[in-house]
Amino acid sequence: MSETVIEVRGLRNQFGEQVVHENLDLDVRRGEIIGVVGGSGSGKSVLLRSIIGLNQPRAGTVRLFGEDMARVSAARRNAIEQRCGVLFQNGALFSSLTVAENVSVPLVEHHGLPHALIERLAALKIGLAGLPPEAGAKFPSELSGGMVKRAALARSLALDPDILFLDEPTAGLDPIGAAAFDQLILTLRDSLGLTVFLITHDLDTLYTICDRVAVLAQRRVLINAPLAEVERQDEPWIREYFQGPRGRAAEHAALTAKRI
Amino acid sequence: MQPATATLAADGVRILLAGDWVLAQAPALAGQVERLRRQVGASTVLDASGIGRLDTAGASLLLQLDEDSGRTDRFDGLGAHQRELLATVARAMRAHAAAPRRPNGLIELLANAGKAVEHFWRDLTELVGFIGLILSALARSLVLPQRWRVTSLFFHIEQTGLNAVPIVALLSFLVGAVVAFLGATILRDFGATVFTVELISYSFLREFGVLLTAIMVAGRSGSAFTAQIGSMKAREEVDAIRTMGLSPVEVLVLPRVLALLIAMPLLSFLAMVAGIIGGAMVCVYTLDISPGMFLHRLQEMTQVRHFWVGMIKAPLFAFLIAAIGCLEGFKVSGSAESVGAHTTSSVVQSIFVVILVDALAAIFFMEIGW
Numbered sequence: 001m002s003e004t005v006i007e008v009r010g011l012r013n014q015f016g017e018q019v020v021h022e023n024l025d026l027d028v029r030r031g032e033i034i035g036v037v038g039g040s041g042s043g044k045s046v047l048l049r050s051i052i053g054l055n056q057p058r059a060g061t062v063r064l065f066g067e068d069m070a071r072v073s074a075a076r077r078n079a080i081e082q083r084c085g086v087l088f089q090n091g092a093l094f095s096s097l098t099v100a101e102n103v104s105v106p107l108v109e110h111h112g113l114p115h116a117l118i119e120r121l122a123a124l125k126i127g128l129a130g131l132p133p134e135a136g137a138k139f140p141s142e143l144s145g146g147m148v149k150r151a152a153l154a155r156s157l158a159l160d161p162d163i164l165f166l167d168e169p170t171a172g173l174d175p176i177g178a179a180a181f182d183q184l185i186l187t188l189r190d191s192l193g194l195t196v197f198l199i200t201h202d203l204d205t206l207y208t209i210c211d212r213v214a215v216l217a218q219r220r221v222l223i224n225a226p227l228a229e230v231e232r233q234d235e236p237w238i239r240e241y242f243q244g245p246r247g248r249a250a251e252h253a254a255l256t257a258k259r260i
Numbered sequence: 261m262q263p264a265t266a267t268l269a270a271d272g273v274r275i276l277l278a279g280d281w282v283l284a285q286a287p288a289l290a291g292q293v294e295r296l297r298r299q300v301g302a303s304t305v306l307d308a309s310g311i312g313r314l315d316t317a318g319a320s321l322l323l324q325l326d327e328d329s330g331r332t333d334r335f336d337g338l339g340a341h342q343r344e345l346l347a348t349v350a351r352a353m354r355a356h357a358a359a360p361r362r363p364n365g366l367i368e369l370l371a372n373a374g375k376a377v378e379h380f381w382r383d384l385t386e387l388v389g390f391i392g393l394i395l396s397a398l399a400r401s402l403v404l405p406q407r408w409r410v411t412s413l414f415f416h417i418e419q420t421g422l423n424a425v426p427i428v429a430l431l432s433f434l435v436g437a438v439v440a441f442l443g444a445t446i447l448r449d450f451g452a453t454v455f456t457v458e459l460i461s462y463s464f465l466r467e468f469g470v471l472l473t474a475i476m477v478a479g480r481s482g483s484a485f486t487a488q489i490g491s492m493k494a495r496e497e498v499d500a501i502r503t504m505g506l507s508p509v510e511v512l513v514l515p516r517v518l519a520l521l522i523a524m525p526l527l528s529f530l531a532m533v534a535g536i537i538g539g540a541m542v543c544v545y546t547l548d549i550s551p552g553m554f555l556h557r558l559q560e561m562t563q564v565r566h567f568w569v570g571m572i573k574a575p576l577f578a579f580l581i582a583a584i585g586c587l588e589g590f591k592v593s594g595s596a597e598s599v600g601a602h603t604t605s606s607v608v609q610s611i612f613v614v615i616l617v618d619a620l621a622a623i624f625f626m627e628i629g630w
Contacts, residue, residue: 095597111283117290117321124320127352141595160283160315191348192316193341 003030004066005163005195006051011060013046020046022219024060028163033189033196034224035206037241038216044199045089047216048165051197052084053077064163082110085156089167091148093140099126099151100136106158121158129154130184146177150184157188163195164188170202182208203247207254215241261285262312266292266325268299269307275300275325277335278310281318293321300325309337319349328353383609390587391579394517397509412515420481420516421523425530428476432464432531435472436538439463444547453547457557460539465566466625469532471618474577477524478610482585485516486606489589490599498590508590517582524578525571532570569625576617581610 006028013021020043028034038044049055051062053069062069064080072080093102103122107113113121126136129150140148149169156164169185170178186209189196200206206213206227214224217237223230231242231251241247264279266289275296281289300306306326311318323346326334332346401407443459489512492498501508536558543549549557588606592598 095595112287114287114290117286120324121286121317121320124316124349124352127354128316128348141593141598157316160317187348191344193345 004028005030005064006197007061007063007066008047008051009061009063011047011050011062012058013043013050013055014058019219021050021057024220026214026221026224028195028197030162030195031189031193032211033185033198033209035210035213036197036199036216037201037206037213039237042216043219044216045167048167048197048199052086052165053081082106082159083162084165085159085161085163086165087149087152087156087167087169089171091140091152093148093152093155095140098137098139099131099143099154102140102151103136103155103158106155110159122154125154125157126151128157128188130180146173146181149173149181153184157192160192161194163197166196166198166200168199168201170200170205175204178202178204179208185209203242203250204253207250208257264289264311264318266296268296273303274305274307276310277306277308277322278312280313281311281321282313282315283317286317286321289318289321293325297325297327300327306335307337308335308342311338311342314338314342314345316345316349319346320353322346323350323353386591387584387587390590391583393509394513394583394586397507397514398517401510401514407510409511409515412511413519416516416519417523419484420477420520421526424476424480424523424527427480428473428527428531429534431476432469432472432534433538435468436460436464436535437542439468439535440539440542441546444542454549454557456539456543456547457549457554458561460536460543461558461562462566464532464535464539465562465570467570467618467622468535470528470570470573470577471614472535473524473528473531473574474581474614474618475611477520477527477578478581478585478614479607481520482581482610483603483607485582485585486588486592486603487599489513489586490592490602491596493590493592494594494596494599512589513582513586516586517579520578520582521575524581525574528571528574532567565630569630573618573621577614580613580617584610584613 004027006026008024008026011021011024011026012019024047026047036044036047046055050057051064053062065083067076067080069077069080093099094105097105100119100122103125104118107118107121123133123136126133131147131150131154135143135147135151140151143151153166153169164185166185170181173181182205185196185198188194198205198210210227212225213227213230215222215230215233215235215238217235222235222238223233230238233239242251261282261284262279264281264285265277267276267278268274269276279285306322308322314322319342322335323329332338332343332350335343335346338346440456440460443456444453447453447455447459489498492512498508498512501511540551540554543554544551585606588602588609592602
């Protein structure tokens with residue numbers, strides 16, 4: 001078994017009276033793509049925000065690369081955060097900067113790189129994310145939904161992260177764009193050796209690229225296992241999720257694709 | 261982390277690459293690569309067996325060393341994973357090799373100047389077109405009383421008129437006092453301080469009353485129109501209005517234009533009164549002109565046509581400010597940033613147009629002897 005890069009233990013999140021997570025445990029191993037699924041309001045995004053430190057949990061520990069994020073020094077924490085790339089749901093690109101400048105921001109802020117090299121690296125990330133060269137000079141408002149996602153992915157790759165957090169990367173994309181994005185993530189994982197933490201509602205994504213699936217329900221992770229094992233669970237919610245008409249269609253599509 | 265190095269071996273045909281080629285090492289590596297790449301020829305052996313960790317930044321520098329030929333087999337001793345990473349990076353870089361270069365400064369300057377002129381011309385034609393649109397919608401809805409939007413109209417009169425009363429009155433009062441002070445100081449040298457009354461009444465009736473109001477209204481209400489319509493445009497609310505078979509000009513623009521046409525003359529009148537009172541206060545307290553004498557001289561020396569010269573401009577300015585405010589709102593595209601940009605542009609354009617028209621009107625009234 002390979003090394004665990006994200007380790008969540010006994011996590012509790014609460015907003016007012018509403019408890020979102022209670023005693024939540026989750027492990028993510030190096031180099032895998034883990035898909036996090038759950039109903040609306042089950043706290044998928046809150047879990048992501050807790051792991052990357054945007055949300056202070058009430059109780060429990062979050063360890064990234066084996067270090068307890070609540071206890072490490074600010075400098076160490078900063079260094080760890082630079083090893084994480086985050087793709088927010090709506091891209092969160094800075095609207096006053098061009099795509100190339102957006103990608104350059106982390107490079108300029110964290111490393112004293114020469115200007116020519118920054119331009120070169122920004123162009124490289126834009127290319128890795130599958131955008132055409134002329135996209136670099138455009139502003140986020142001039143891009144289509146799919147291109148915004150790719151540009152945001154390019155920015156999250158800027159510092160060569162070890163872990164990539166993706167919050168619904170294929171939401172709002174057409175099926176062709178979504179399938180291409182799935183393939184892109186798979187390619188990047190294989191060639192850059194990334195660990196990918198993926199929140200999604202897209203069953204096709206789950207069937208196509210995820211090594212393991214974590215089901216978030218009843219305030220905790222019900223099961224965290226390869227898809228085949230998850231499907232066999234007798235939990236009513238899981239059955240409904242994967243055995244519903246959409247789940248079966250996606251499974252069928254994935255099987256057909258594999259046969260071809 | 262091992263420091264990354266690129267050195268020319270003693271035999272002169274091999275370049276030894278060692279250490280961790282990662283982003284953190286890139287600042288130091290960039291210089292070494294820049295120096296060495298000139299010595300790399302077709303026969304040079306690139307020995308990468310010493311490389312520990314490799315990421316995309318390091319891979320990009322490796323490729324740069326080989327003049328971006330993109331041939332991963334040029335590097336000896338790379339692991340399978342590293343070779344794959346290098347190939348991925350090479351593919352991504354190849355697509356970007358032909359990235360467009362920036363044109364030089366002079367051409368860019370000329371291009372920008374051309375764009376600005378074109379932009380100005382387009383703004384102007386759009387404004388004229390929009391005014392035509394408003395007038396035709398106005399003409400159509402005037403004959404159909406059931407399509408008058410009375411609630412909306414009164415809401416906007418309250419917003420742009422009633423709520424602006426304190427600020428317009430205070431500002432005009434203060435400017436009136438300042439003008440009176442200036443007049444008193446200069447006219448005293450000629451022993452003609454009594455002419456301060458005419459100075460105040462002429463300037464406020466003809467120009468300042470309406471001009472100060474127009475500037476305040478452009479800043480307060482013109483910008484508000486742009487922001488309101490702009491945020492509706494950004495959230496596709498304007499498109500929703502259109503799909504319901506309604507005309508955005510009729511629903512959004514007409515009530516605003518009409519409200520300002522009603523509110524602005526009233527505000528201008530208020531500004532004239534407040535300015536004259538401000539001037540009168542200065543006359544009473546610092547010059548020996550009693551309130552009674554001030555009023556007497558005002559009635560005797562100032563003809564009513566000065567009031568009309570000022571007042572006739574109020575609806576004109578109101579129409580221009582409302583039209584520019586609404587038009588800029590419709591030009592908003594997508595982002596929240598665009599709302600801000602167009603709001604600024606709306607205020608700048610309104611004040612510019614108001615002062616331009618005011619100057620033309622001053623020449624006109626002088627020529628006809630008013």
